[in-house]
Amino acid sequence: MPITPRDREILRLAVPAFGALVAEPLFLLADYAIVGHGLGTTAVGALGVAGTVLTTLVNLCVFLAYGTTASVARQTGAGNHARAMRSGVDGIWLALGIGVALIAVFWPLAPAVVELFGANAGQSAQAVTYLRISLLGTPGMLVVLAGTGVLRGLQDTLTPLVVAVGSFALNAALNGWFVLVLDWGIAGSAWGTVLAQTLGAAVYLVVVARGALRLGTSLLPGAAGLKEAGAAGFALLIRTVCLRVVLLAATVIATRMGEAELAAYAIATQVWTLLAFALDAIAIAGQAITGRSLGAGDVTTTRDATRRMTQWGLWSGSVLGLLVIAARPVLPGVFDADPAVTELLLALLWPVAVFQPICGIVFVLDGVLIGAGDQRYLAWAGVWTTLAYLPAALFASGFGVVALWCALGVWMIARLITLARRAAGTAWLITGA
Known part of the structure; x- marks a missing residue:
């Protein structure tokens, strides 16, 4: 089929987005390989249980990316670049708030949640350790979702690809160092994830903050914007x-x-x-x-x-x-x-x-x-x-x-x-x- 200008625009956005999407499962396989090689089958089972809980929590919050993409893209199309950035800033504040709330709720509930999976005592203990440490990275994970939505709304899917590849490569490297060299056990794998996700979130915060300051947009949260983002997010949830x-x-x-x-x-x-x-x-x-x-x-x-x-x-x-x-x-x-x-x-x-x-x-x-x-x-x-x-x-x-x-x-x-x-x-x- 002939490639039209419309096709080139679709491919310009879709190809980097595809790279960012497949980066995560590929590097998660590296995490499992490191834990399996360094800690054994019990730790792999624990990682599977805790990872399922974390993946579910993050997937339920994917509206932070989708809702922010829609609002930022609409304002960008209307030529309201300052309002587009305002939507992005509010989306990131919403992500931070939800991330902190998830820590507050699931930290004390971690043993009970892990118990639902019926794992043995050894797996359960390690799963609770991994889950509690990794929860500290949920604000960063959700900021990454919101930040990705901001840049997609600005028609930029290349930067999220670069950040995704960098974050997951760093995650694999830190996990290897903490688990195989420093012998921190499954806690090392969790800390590697927390640090990599937090640094990835920091990149998005810098990019969005620079854009906001350039347009004269306040970096403080806006009540109206948070309410709008929350309403859209609830429907997508x-x-x-x-x-x-x-x-x-x-x-x-x-x-x-x-x-x-x-x-x-x-x-x-x-x-x-x-x-x-x-x-x-x-x-x-x-x-x-x-x-x-x-x-x-x-x-x-x-x-x-x-x-x-x-x-x-x-x-x-x-x-x-x-x-x-x-x-x-x-x-x-x-x-x-x-x-x-x-x-x-x-x-x-x-x-x-x-x-x-x-x-x-x-x-x-x-x-x-x-x-x-x-x-x-x-x-x-x-x-x-x-x-x-x-x-x-x-x-x-x-x-x-x-x-x-x-x-x-x-x-x-x-x-x-x-x-x-x-x-x-x-x-x-x-x-x-």
Whole structure:
């Protein structure tokens, strides 16, 4: 297909965003390798438990990036650069406040939260240690989310890529030093994460502070801006919670099916997650472009960009689906799956591949509506699509893990219907600042 100026703009935003998205899982694998090499299986299990808790908390706060991207991009498109930076400053203050609140709430609850996972005594003790230390880095983690949203709203996805690669490389280096050289145990891995995330947050604070001072924007929080960011964030939080409910329900059902079923489902989920990172990069471009063009009052550009990005999502999903089919015979060996798991995984990879084109369109339209500031609709759509998924998942539970994955396909189709109907209308095309 010929590359148009619109395509070049999409790629300029999407390619660095993709790099930043895949940096995190790649460097997390390095953390697991260091802990496993230096501390053994018990510590790896503890890292898995504590890491799941932290990842859940941070993922629930992803609205800090999405909401800030939309508000900053809209003000930028409207030419209100000082107000755009004002939105960014307020978003960062909100991130700091939530980060401090998470420390206050989960520090005393850490033993009880870890106990929910049913780990043995050795794993639980180390998981509590890791979780409590890592909680000190949550303000930095959330500031990174908000700061990333500010720069994406300013149409800059390259700087977040540089910061992400630098932070995660530093994280791996510090973990290696603290765990393998200084012999700090699992606490060393936690401190490496805290320091790397905090330094990454410091970079964003400097970048945003310089931009704010250049435009004469106060660095103090604004009550109105915090209220607006909180309202938008609450709606996006509902959307995110609905996503987590679906994924959690699927995992619980797969767990009850049996050990081989759970292992095959877990591997298929990892493959699907990696593919989602690639598709989400286009959605991030959608957030930035949509917010800016609507802020500028340009509905025609918004429509044209949405149409083009939807095509990119469909084509990208189709290519990824074909790649899954091509890699299907070798993927079980990559994960060293036993014969029972291999048989189930080979069957699961078919629906994983088939649903990729739908995923591509869904991710793009989700990003477009986030960029438009249509968070309230997305929250309600999340509730309705989750309600559509749960009965399908319960019905599928009696027919095996492949049927369970097809229930996820029902969920994606429900999301496609709700998002496509909204995008086809005009209610979300609100222009101006």
